[in-house]
Amino acid sequence: MRKAKLIEFPQHGDEKGYLVVIEEKLDVPFEIKRVFYIYGSQRDALRGKHANRKSEFMLINVSGTSKVRVDYGNSTEEFDLNRAHVGVYIPKMVWKEMFDFSEDSVLLVLCSELYDPDEYIRDKAVYYSEVNQ
Numbered sequence: 001m002r003k004a005k006l007i008e009f010p011q012h013g014d015e016k017g018y019l020v021v022i023e024e025k026l027d028v029p030f031e032i033k034r035v036f037y038i039y040g041s042q043r044d045a046l047r048g049k050h051a052n053r054k055s056e057f058m059l060i061n062v063s064g065t066s067k068v069r070v071d072y073g074n075s076t077e078e079f080d081l082n083r084a085h086v087g088v089y090i091p092k093m094v095w096k097e098m099f100d101f102s103e104d105s106v107l108l109v110l111c112s113e114l115y116d117p118d119e120y121i122r123d124k125a126v127y128y129s130e131v132n133q
């Protein structure tokens with residue numbers, strides 16, 4: 001199974017400020033079909049808590065910070081999202097949880113599929129049985 005990984009995007013910038021470009025199939029390894037963002041999260045909130053049978057994701061904290069914990073079924077890994085030009089790529093069939101949100105956290109999510117609740121696995125026991133089979 002493929003693992004999650006941090007990806008650094010080039011920053012275009014000068015004395016006026018920065019600009020980050022993300023192009024499908026170039027900067028993210030999929031076609032971008034859906035974009036959403038998560039903000040106003042309580043610091044002690046635990047969000048996500050699901051795996052996806054089809055969707056791949058790129059998570060970028062474009063403002064503020066948060067952390068992402070992934071579970072592959074037999075091991076776990078944690079990533080700090082604390083730079084606006086660095087994202088974490090999450091392949092399909094990886095359990096993910098987002099936590100430790102700063103007050104100004106805006107977590108941008110790029111996704112390879114349109115929203116389909118049926119491809120979300122929200123029960124960890126179901127995830128473990130599907131990923132380990």
Ligand code: TYD
Pocket residue numbers: 034036038047048049115
């Ligand atoms: P959810 O996946 O539970 O978000 P989080 O884990 O961050 O709390 O989604 C929250 C709600 O938004 C849920 O009712 C489903 C809805 N939703 C959509 O309608 N479309 C989407 O693309 C997403 C990601 C969520």
